[in-house]
Structure formats: structure tokens, C-alpha cells
Amino acid sequence: MPVGQVRVDLDGESGIFSIVVAPAERGRGIGQAMLRRAVAEVERTGLATTLTALARVDNEASIHAFEQSGFRRRGGPGDGFVTLDLVLG
Ligand SMILES: CC(C)(COP(=O)(O)OP(=O)(O)OC[C@H]1O[C@@H](n2cnc3c(N)ncnc32)[C@H](O)[C@@H]1OP(=O)(O)O)[C@@H](O)C(=O)NCCC(=O)NCCS
Secondary structure (H helix, E strand, O other): OOOEEEEEEEEOOEEEEEEEEOHHHOOOOHHHHHHHHHHHHHHHHOOOOEEEEEEEOOOHHHHHHHHHOOOEEOOOOEOOEEEEEEEOO
16 A cells, blocks of 8 residues: 655755655655665666755754755755755665
């Protein structure tokens, strides 16, 4: 049964990540597992060298999931959003 989606928009060497897990399925590790598999797939295919994600500053679940998957905050929050990066290789 589909429970969510992770998407990577390619922009040159960059991959912009976005993710959503169905509300009823959240908090069970699915988001983190999806992120890890998506990062591994980008790494395997070599489609991007830098991964970026944008999360609202108050979206702790999202920020935490990205950080747990190796993303790191870039600078301070701006316009109510936090940018997180993961450099591959
Ligand atoms: C962000 C999202 C994908 C996380 O998916 P999930 O399956 O619930 O996440 P996980 O269960 O894998 O949890 C990831 C981590 O975040 C933590 N977490 C989960 N919900 C949390 C909350 N409300 N507050 C703080 N931390 C939270 C978990 O404890 C886990 O950390 P841990 O391994 O150290 O325990 C999901 O909440 C979602 O779809 N949100 C709406 C869409 C969105 O905001 N997308 C991000 C913008 S691209």
C-alpha cells in the first residue's frame, strides 16, 4: 500500500528533496527510511552531488528526519524556512 512519496527535482548537480508521509502512517520511521533509500539511489546513479531540502522552521518532524538522514542545516533560518544540505561523495 502506498504510504508516501519522496521526490527529487534535479537542477544541474543539485537535487531538491521533498517528502510526504500519509498522516496516519507518520511517526513509525517510514519518512526516515524513504529518505535514506532516496539518498542511496541518488548516490548510486550519480544524478546529483549536492542534495537540498527546505523545511518550515516549526516543522520539527521534517527537520529531524532530514538531519537523521545526514542533512545539515545551512546557516540560519530565513523567511520562516530552514535549508538543509547533504554533500555526497
Ligand atoms: C516530515 C515527514 C515526512 C516525516 O515522516 P515520518 O514517517 O513521520 O518520520 P519518521 O517516523 O521517520 O521520524 C523521523 C524522525 O523525526 C522524529 N519526529 C517525528 N515526528 C516528530 C515531531 N512531531 N516532532 C519532533 N520530532 C519528530 C522521529 O522521532 C524520528 O526521529 P528519531 O529516529 O530520532 O526518533 C512527515 O511528518 C510528513 O509527511 N510531514 C508533512 C510533509 C512535510 O512536512 N514534508 C517536509 C517538507 S519537504
